[in-house]
Amino acid sequence: xxxASIITIGDELLIGQVIDTNSAWxxxxxxxxxxxxxxxxxxxxxxxxxWKALEEESxxxxxxxxxxxxxxxxxxxxxxLLCKYFxxxxxxxxxxxxxxxxxxxxxxxxxxxxxxxxxxxxPDTCKVLINKRGTAPGMWFEKNGxxxxxxxxxxxxxxxxxxxxxxxxLPEKFNLLSIAHRTLVTFGIGESMLADLIxxxxxxxxxxxxxxxxxxxxxxxxxxxxxxVKKEEINSxxxxxxIELQQLVNDYLVINEDIPMEKIVTNLLLQNxxxxxxxxxxxxxxxxxxxxxxxxxSKIFKGSIIAYSNEIKEQQLNVQQETLLNNGAVSxxxxxxxxxxxxxxxxxxxxxxVSGIMGPDGGSAEKPVGTVWVAVGSHASIITKQFHFRxxxxxxxxxxxxxxxxxxxxxxxxxxxx
Amino acid sequence: xxxASIITIGDELLIGQVIDTNSAWxxxxxxxxxxxxxxxxxxxxxxxxxWKALEEESxxxxxxxxxxxxxxxxxxxxxxLLCKYFxxxxxxxxxxxxxxxxxxxxxxxxxxxxxxxxxxxxPDTCKVLINKRGTAPGMWFEKNGxxxxxxxxxxxxxxxxxxxxxxxxLPEKFNLLSIAHRTLVTFGIGESMLADLIxxxxxxxxxxxxxxxxxxxxxxxxxxxxxxVKKEEINSxxxxxxIELQQLVNDYLVINEDIPMEKIVTNLLLQNxxxxxxxxxxxxxxxxxxxxxxxxxSKIFKGSIIAYSNEIKEQQLNVQQETLLNNGAVSxxxxxxxxxxxxxxxxxxxxxxVSGIMGPDGGSAEKPVGTVWVAVGSHASIITKQFHFRxxxxxxxxxxxxxxxxxxxxxxxxxxxx
Numbered sequence: 001x002x003x004a005s006i007i008t009i010g011d012e013l014l015i016g017q018v019i020d021t022n023s024a025w026x027x028x029x030x031x032x033x034x035x036x037x038x039x040x041x042x043x044x045x046x047x048x049x050x051w052k053a054l055e056e057e058s059x060x061x062x063x064x065x066x067x068x069x070x071x072x073x074x075x076x077x078x079x080x081l082l083c084k085y086f087x088x089x090x091x092x093x094x095x096x097x098x099x100x101x102x103x104x105x106x107x108x109x110x111x112x113x114x115x116x117x118x119x120x121x122x123p124d125t126c127k128v129l130i131n132k133r134g135t136a137p138g139m140w141f142e143k144n145g146x147x148x149x150x151x152x153x154x155x156x157x158x159x160x161x162x163x164x165x166x167x168x169x170l171p172e173k174f175n176l177l178s179i180a181h182r183t184l185v186t187f188g189i190g191e192s193m194l195a196d197l198i199x200x201x202x203x204x205x206x207x208x209x210x211x212x213x214x215x216x217x218x219x220x221x222x223x224x225x226x227x228x229v230k231k232e233e234i235n236s237x238x239x240x241x242x243i244e245l246q247q248l249v250n251d252y253l254v255i256n257e258d259i260p261m262e263k264i265v266t267n268l269l270l271q272n273x274x275x276x277x278x279x280x281x282x283x284x285x286x287x288x289x290x291x292x293x294x295x296x297x298s299k300i301f302k303g304s305i306i307a308y309s310n311e312i313k314e315q316q317l318n319v320q321q322e323t324l325l326n327n328g329a330v331s332x333x334x335x336x337x338x339x340x341x342x343x344x345x346x347x348x349x350x351x352x353x354v355s356g357i358m359g360p361d362g363g364s365a366e367k368p369v370g371t372v373w374v375a376v377g378s379h380a381s382i383i384t385k386q387f388h389f390r391x392x393x394x395x396x397x398x399x400x401x402x403x404x405x406x407x408x409x410x411x412x413x414x415x416x417x418x
Numbered sequence: 419x420x421x422a423s424i425i426t427i428g429d430e431l432l433i434g435q436v437i438d439t440n441s442a443w444x445x446x447x448x449x450x451x452x453x454x455x456x457x458x459x460x461x462x463x464x465x466x467x468x469w470k471a472l473e474e475e476s477x478x479x480x481x482x483x484x485x486x487x488x489x490x491x492x493x494x495x496x497x498x499l500l501c502k503y504f505x506x507x508x509x510x511x512x513x514x515x516x517x518x519x520x521x522x523x524x525x526x527x528x529x530x531x532x533x534x535x536x537x538x539x540x541p542d543t544c545k546v547l548i549n550k551r552g553t554a555p556g557m558w559f560e561k562n563g564x565x566x567x568x569x570x571x572x573x574x575x576x577x578x579x580x581x582x583x584x585x586x587x588l589p590e591k592f593n594l595l596s597i598a599h600r601t602l603v604t605f606g607i608g609e610s611m612l613a614d615l616i617x618x619x620x621x622x623x624x625x626x627x628x629x630x631x632x633x634x635x636x637x638x639x640x641x642x643x644x645x646x647v648k649k650e651e652i653n654s655x656x657x658x659x660x661i662e663l664q665q666l667v668n669d670y671l672v673i674n675e676d677i678p679m680e681k682i683v684t685n686l687l688l689q690n691x692x693x694x695x696x697x698x699x700x701x702x703x704x705x706x707x708x709x710x711x712x713x714x715x716s717k718i719f720k721g722s723i724i725a726y727s728n729e730i731k732e733q734q735l736n737v738q739q740e741t742l743l744n745n746g747a748v749s750x751x752x753x754x755x756x757x758x759x760x761x762x763x764x765x766x767x768x769x770x771x772v773s774g775i776m777g778p779d780g781g782s783a784e785k786p787v788g789t790v791w792v793a794v795g796s797h798a799s800i801i802t803k804q805f806h807f808r809x810x811x812x813x814x815x816x817x818x819x820x821x822x823x824x825x826x827x828x829x830x831x832x833x834x835x836x
Contacts, residue, residue: 012632014455015599016445017641017676020438023460027434037432038467042441042458045630049456056474073613073631074620107808108608115610133808154633156809181433190526192533195491202492212463213491214430215572223435258435278703278724284710285703288724292702295778295811303730306696306706306722308715312764316721316734346730360713390525391574393713 001227002174004030005039005061007053009069009078010153013042022067022155029162034176035063036227045075054085058146062174065166068153070136072115079122079139082150086141088123096120096137099130126150129165133157138165147173178231182242183214183223183258186249187406191215194222198248209241217395217402221258222249254409261405262290268412269300274349276408278304279317279342281329282356282372287401302348307338317341330355330367332384335375339382350412352376352404356387358396372400376408383411419645420592421456422448423479425471427487427496428571429462440485440573447580452594453481454645463493472503476564480592483584486571488554490533497540497557500568504559506541514538514555517548544568547583551575556583565591596649600660601632601641601676604667605824609633612640616666627659635813635820639676640667672827679823680708686830687718692767694826696722697735697760699747700774700790705819720766725756735759748773748785750802753793757800768830770794770822774805776814790818794826801829 006026012018020042027037039060043049050069057064069078083090097120104112119135122128129138129149134157141148149166151158170176186194191213195202202211208228214221224242228234246256255264269276278287288304291297305316310329313319318341319334327333338353356372363369370389375382387403389396424444430436438460445455457478461467468487475482487496501508515538522530537553540546547556547567552575559566567584569576588594604612609631613620620629626646632639642660646652664674673682687694696705706722709715723734728747731737736759737752745751756771774790781787788807793800803825807814 011628011630011643012641013442013458014445015449015641015643016442016447016455017601017632017639018634019442024431024434024437027432029434031433037434038462038464039471040431040458040460044456046456052478053457060470071631072610075628075630110608110611113610113614115614156813183435190528192490192531193528196531196533210429210493212429212493213489214435216436221435223430223433225429225433277730280703283707284719285698285706285722285724286710288703288726289701289707292704292724292726293812293815298726301702302727303734304703304722304724304726305734306703306710306724308706308710308719308721312695312721316723316763345734394711395574397711 001177002035002063003038003061004035004063004065005041005057006037007057007064007066008040008042008153009045009050009066011044011075014044022153022158025155025159026065026067026162029167031179031181033167033170034179034227035170035174036179045069045077047077047081050078050081051085054148058144058148062146064146064148066148066150067158070150070152072119072135078150082126082139082141083123086123086125086143088125090121091124092120093122093128093137095130096122096128099132100135103135129161131157131161132164133160140169177227177229178234179225179227180234180238181223181225182238183221184242184246184249184256185254185258185264186220186222186252187218187254189220189252191220194220194249194252198245201245201248205241209238217398218406219254219261219402254406261402261409263294265405265409265412266291266294266297266300268409268416269350272412272416275300275302276350276352277302277342277346277348279338279351279353280304280306281308281313281338281354282358283354283397283400283404284308286397287352287354287404290401290405302346305342305345313338317345328367330357330371330373332373332386335373335384336382339375339377343379350376350378350408352408354400354404356396356400358393358400360393370396374400374404374407376404376411383407419595420453420481421479422453422481422483423457423459423475424455425475425482425484426458426460426571427463427468427484429493431460432462440571440576443573443577444483444485444580447585449597449599451585451588452597452645453588453592454597463487463495465495465499468496468499469503472566476562476566480564482564482566484566484568485576488568488570490537490553496568500544500557500559501541504541504543504561506543508539509542510538511540511546511555513548514540514546517550518553521553547579549575549579550582551578558587595645595647596652597643597645598652598656599641599643600656601639602660602664602667602674603672603676603682604638604640604670605636605672607638607670609638612638612667612670616663619663619666623659627656635816636824637672637679637820672824679820679827681712683823683827683830684709684712684715684718686827686834687768690830690834693718693720694768694770695720695760695764695766697756697769697771698722698724699726699731699756699772700776701772701815701818701822702726704815705770705772705822708819708823720764723760723763731756735763746785748775748789748791750791750804753791753802754800757793757795761797768794768796768826770826772818772822774814774818776811776818778811788814792818792822792825794822794829801825
C-alpha cells in the first residue's frame with residue numbers, strides 16, 4: 001500500500017486566518033488513485049520547521065505532497081529551502097519563463113516585474129510541473145526512494161498541477177492498490193442510535209473493511225472502505241456488504257451515493273421537470289446559494305425572494321399584516337403565507353419557505369433562539385414543520401437549510417411514489 | 419515562548435470528506451493567549467498513527483491539543499488509547515454521567531442507551547473538562563512536563579470546552595509571552611505589486627517582527643506580528659510600524675482591521691443608517707447570505723430578489739424584455755435595470771445588482787465564462803463595472819460577491835467624504 005503525507009506551509013494556517021481546503025481535495029484525488037493519505041501536517045513559513053517536516057514525513061510516507069510557500073514575496077521561503085534540501089542550484093526554467101511572460105502579457109495584462117520573473121527559477125534537481133493557471137510552477141523531487149511534490153497553495157493552481165501532472169505520473173512511479181469506498185446518506189437519526197441499529201453488521205465485518213460514521217448537520221453518512229490488489233474482488237465484496245447496510249438503515253436512508261442534500265433535491269426536480277423558488281427570511285439566501293452552487297440548475301431554479309424584513313414579507317410575498325401581528329414572523333401561519341406568496345409571485349412548481357431566529361439575539365422565552373418554521377410544497381399542498389436548534393448562528397443557518405431541503409426531498413419522493 | 423501543536427483525529431480528514439475548521443479556530447484562540455501554534459497534524463482512526471503522533475508532537479511542542487475520535491461508535495479509539503498512553507484505567511466520572519443523563523432527559527428528549535452512558539468513562543489519570551454541549555468530556559493529561567488536552571471534534575462542543583476550561587487554565591500552567599498582530603485589508607492590487615511597493619519597509623523590519631501577505635478573492639491582507647515579554651513595548655513598537663505600513667499602501671487600503679468585506683460594508687450602512695437590498699442573478703443569493711451571516715444586520719438589510727431566470731428579472735425587477743433581447747442578460751443595461759427595479763420594489767437606500775456567467779457552461783466567444791456586470795447605487799445614482807474572472811464556478815461566485823461588495827464600499831466612502 002502506497003502511503004502519502006500532505007505538508008501545507010504558511011503562517012496563516014497556524015494563526016488561524018485561513019482554513020485549509022486544499023488537503024481535503026488532495027486526499028480525495030489520491031484516494032481515487034489508490035493512495036492512502038496517512039498524515040496531514042501544517043507548518044509555518046519557518047526554515048527549521050519546514051526542514052524537519054520534510055524529514056519526518058518521509059519516515060511516514062512514500063509520497064510527500066507539499067503546498068504553499070511559493071509566492072513571490074519574502075515570507076515565502078519554500079523554494080530556496082527545497083533547493084538546499086535536494087542538493088540543487090537555482091536555474092531559470094525556460095518553459096516556466098515563457099508561461100509567466102504569457103500570463104502577464106495575455107491574461108493579467110499587467111507589466112511583468114523582476115519579482116515575477118524570479119518565479120521561473122527552479123532547483124536543477126527537480127522535474128518542473130508547468131502551472132498553466134499561475135506563475136509558480138510545481139516541482140517533483142525524488143530522494144532515498146521517496147517522491148516529494150511541491151505546489152503553490154492557491155487552490156485552483158494546485159488543482160491544475162495535480163490533475164494535469166501529478167495524478168498521471170503516480171502509476172508510473174508506484175505499484176498502486178485498488179481502493180473502494182461506498183457511502184450512503186441517512187437523515188433524522190443520531191450517530192449512537194445508528195450504531196446500535198447496525199452493531200451486528202459492524203461486528204462481523206472482515207478486518208480489511210472499515211466502517212465510518214460521518215455526522216454533519218442532521219445528516220449521518222456511512223462509509224464502507226476496502227482495499228486490495230484485485231479490483232474486481234474488492235468491488236464485488238464491498239457491493240454485497242453495501243446492499244446489506246442499505247437494508248439495515250432503510251428507514252433513514254436518503255440515498256446510496258455521496259452527494260450533498262441540495263444536489264439530491266435538484267436531481268429530483270430535474271427528473272420530474274419541475275421548477276423551484278425559495279422564500280427565505282432567517283436563512284438570508286443560503287438555501288438559494290446552495291442550490292445555485294450546482295452547475296446547470298437554471299433549468300429548474302427560477303429565483304427567490306429574500307424577505308428579511310417584515311415589510312418585504314408583506315409587499316413581495318403578500319403575507320398579511322394581521323398574520324404577522326397575531327402570530328409573529330416566526331410562525332406556521334407566516335411560513336405558509338410566504339410559501340403561497342412565493343408560488344404565486346414566481347410561478348414555480350415547488351417552494352421552500354423559512355422563518356426563524358438564528359441568534360445570538362432576538363430570542364424570547366416563548367420563541368428561543370433556534371426556533372424555526374419551514375413550509376414546503378406546491379400549488380396543490382403545503383406541509384410545515386417546526387424545528388428547535390441549539391447552536392450558534394452559522395450552524396443554525398446551515399441546519400435550517402439542510403432540514404428545509406430534506407423536507408422538500410421527502411415530499412418529492414412521496415409524490416413520485418404515488 | 420510556549421509552543422502548541424494541534425492533532426486532529428479522524429479518517430474522514432484523510433480521505434477528504436470533511437474540511438477541518440477546528441484547527442483554525444483553536445489557533446486563533448491560542449494566539450490571543452500568547453501561545454504560538456507551530457504545527458498541526460491530522461491522522462486517521464488508527465492506533466499506531468495516533469500513538470506516534472502523540473510521541474512526535476510532544477517533541478515539538480509544550481502543549482498538544484487533540485480533537486476528534488471521541489464519539490460513541492466503534493471507529494472512535496482515541497479514549498482507550500489515551501488511557502493506555504497515560505497509564506490509567508477507565509473509571510466512571512460522576513459529573514459527566516450526570517451531564518450525559520441531563521442532556522438526554524432534558525435537551526435531546528431521547529432515551530439514554532448503554533453506549534451513551536459509556537461516554538462518562540474516562541482514564542483516571544486525567545483531569546475531566548466538562549462538556550456542557552455534548553456527551554464526550556474533554557480530558558487534560560500531563561506527562562514529562564507536557565500538557566495534552568483531548569476534546570471532541572464537533573466544533574461547537576470543542577469551542578465550549580476551550581472557552582470554559584482550557585483557555586482559563588493555560589496561564590496557570592505556562593509562562594505566557596505577549597503576542598501582537600496588526601492586520602490591514604487592501605483591495606485591487608496583487609501580491610507582487612504590493613511587495614514591490616513596500617519592499618524597503620519590509621527589508622528594514624526588526625528580526626522579531628514578521629510581515630505576512632494573505633491574498634484571498636481580490637483582497638490582500640497584510641499582517642504584522644510580534645512577540646515578547648513586555649506587552650506595552652511590543653504594542654507600541656508594532657503600532658508605530660503599522661501606521662507607517664498604512665501610509666505606504668494608502669491607495670489600496672480598505673481598512674486597518676481584520677474584518678471581512680461584508681462586515682465593512684454593513685458597518686458603513688449602519689453608521690449612516692441606510693438600508694440595502696440585493697438583486698442577484700449569477701451569485702444566486704450568495705451576497706445576501708454573506709450579509710445575513712452577520713448578527714444584527716436586520717437594521718440595514720431588508721431583503722433580496724434572486725432573479726436567476728430572465729422571467730423573474732422581468733416580472734420582479736421590471737427589466738424590459740427588449741433590454742434582455744438587445745443586450746443579453748449579462749450586460750450593463752440589464753444590471754442597471756435590475757438595480758433600479760430592486761430600489762423601486764424593496765424601497766431600499768442602496769442596492770447591489772449582479773449578472774454574469776459563472777461556468778462551467780454558458781459562455782460564448784463574445785461573453786466567455788467569468789464575464790460579470792455589477793451595478794451598485796442609490797435612487798440618486800448608479801455606477802457599473804464589468805469583470806472578467808478566470809476561475810471555477812465557486813471561485814467566480816466568491817470573486818463576484820467580493821468585487822460587488824467592494825464597489826458599493828467605494829461608493830459609500832466617496833459619498834461620506836462629500
